[in-house]
Structures are given as structure tokens and as C-alpha cells.
Amino acid sequence: MAASGHAQQSTNGRGGSFHDQLLDGLTGEWKVKRSIRGQVVDSTVRASWVLNHQFLRLDMTDGKRPSEYSAEIYIGYDDAKKSYVVHWIDTFGGSFSETLG
Secondary structure (H helix, E strand, O other), X not given: OOOOOXXXXXXOOOOOOEEOHHHHOOOEEEEEEEEEOOEEEEEEEEEEEXXXXXXXXXXXXXXXXXXXXXXXXXXXXXXXXXXXXXXXXXXXXXXXXXXXX
């Protein structure tokens, strides 16, 4: 996910919260068409603010029953670096979701 916006108001840490007009527009439930290796895959995404409004959480599942792919994506903002952060955790497991944290 690429974002060229600027976080409108962010206060990291205890008692803080993150407010961003771009990400506010993503809240709710929506349908997504993704192209994976030349195939179009329908998915559903539910987005809501979590963890004291520090992260926008996206829960994504494909349209198959039973689902073959799902992911939890957390989007936040790093005040010190003035940049967005994204944690993408999915059904491919830990080795594909490794982060520095």
C-alpha cells in the first residue's frame, strides 16, 4: 500500500492517538479486486481503528469458501520519522511477515 498523504495529527505513546484523513476514508467494509499472478481475486476488507486509535486495522479475506487467504494489516504513523508504518500479517506465516520489531 502506497500513501502520499501526511498524517494530520499523531501522538505516539500512552494517551496519544493518530488521526489521518486519508486513513479515515478507508474505514468500513469494502470489496477489493486484486491481481495475483495474472488472476483476479475478489476480497473483502473491513477497516477500523484499534489500539487507542494508534492503528487502522484492515481484516482482509478472499471471496472463496472456505477462505484460502486472509491477512491482518495494521497501518500507523511514526512521529519521529514522519512516515507511515505497515505491519502485514497473513496466512503465509511468520517467515513472510517478518518485521524489525
